[in-house]
Amino acid sequence: MFLGKMFPSHNVTLHFTAGSIWLRMASTFKLHAFELGRCQTNAYVLEVAPNQGQTGASACWVIDPGESPQPLLKFLRDTGLKPEAILLTHAHADHIAGVDQVLGVFPNIPVLAHAREHDWFQDPQLNLSLFIGEPVSVCAPTGTLAHAQKLSLGGIQFQVLETPGHSPGSVTLHCPSEKLAIVGDTLFQNSIGRSDFPGSDPDVLMHSINEVLMTLPGDTAIYPGHGPSTTIDKERRNNPFLR
Ligand SMILES: [Zn+2]
Numbered sequence: 001m002f003l004g005k006m007f008p009s010h011n012v013t014l015h016f017t018a019g020s021i022w023l024r025m026a027s028t029f030k031l032h033a034f035e036l037g038r039c040q041t042n043a044y045v046l047e048v049a050p051n052q053g054q055t056g057a058s059a060c061w062v063i064d065p066g067e068s069p070q071p072l073l074k075f076l077r078d079t080g081l082k083p084e085a086i087l088l089t090h091a092h093a094d095h096i097a098g099v100d101q102v103l104g105v106f107p108n109i110p111v112l113a114h115a116r117e118h119d120w121f122q123d124p125q126l127n128l129s130l131f132i133g134e135p136v137s138v139c140a141p142t143g144t145l146a147h148a149q150k151l152s153l154g155g156i157q158f159q160v161l162e163t164p165g166h167s168p169g170s171v172t173l174h175c176p177s178e179k180l181a182i183v184g185d186t187l188f189q190n191s192i193g194r195s196d197f198p199g200s201d202p203d204v205l206m207h208s209i210n211e212v213l214m215t216l217p218g219d220t221a222i223y224p225g226h227g228p229s230t231t232i233d234k235e236r237r238n239n240p241f242l243r
């Protein structure tokens with residue numbers, strides 16, 4: 001299902017290699033998606049190559065390394081990419097389960113998540129893994145993601161947007177110049193995040209979607225934590241939960 005869909009924007013090229021999807025977005029900017037684990041969670045490797053005429057290696061982040069991240073690690077090994085940080089949209093087990101395996105290969109890189117969920121990394125009840133019978137406990141974050149925080153990857157600027165509701169510390173990673181937002185489990189193609197988990201709040205979720213995400217430019221590409229990508233405009237038109 002996920003692998004068969006066309007991604008809607010950014011002159012996309014798809015490559016089907018061992019569960020990874022490769023999205024060519026611009027000459028210097030690439031997003032690689034990996035559908036990981038039993039929950040088919042999207043992990044992303046965001047890569048920024050040096051500008052033309054410049055030398056040096058590409059910079060990259062690993063975002064939401066979930067369960068069984070071997071395809072993502074193999075990709076990093078094959079390409080020689082060395083992540084500068086691991087970023088988490090939120091700390092549900094299906095998004096954090098692979099953190100220690102990435103740190104096993106790239107020790108000492110920062111692990112960034114919203115402060116409200118730092119406790120969740122080592123608490124299987126909070127990260128919900130207790131309920132699926134395989135408790136997940138991984139290294140705690142070393143840094144925080146907070147509203148309006150600016151992040152830079154290879155000279156490209158990102159802004160952190162707090163988008164709580166699915167979980168209290170859910171964040172969106174927004175890149176205004178590339179018109180891209182990595183939204184975790186807040187918004188999906190034709191759907192929205194679940195708000196019936198412990199720590200979820202349906203009213204807060206709708207506020208995050210309507211007052212934060214839906215204020216982004218309509219042609220902003222949305223890369224969710226599960227399923228295919230979409231755009232703000234498409235969700236405005238088609239998403240049955242936003243009417
Ligand atoms: Zn979640």
Ligand SMILES: [Zn+2]
Nearest residue numbers: 041094185225
């Ligand atoms: Zn999820």
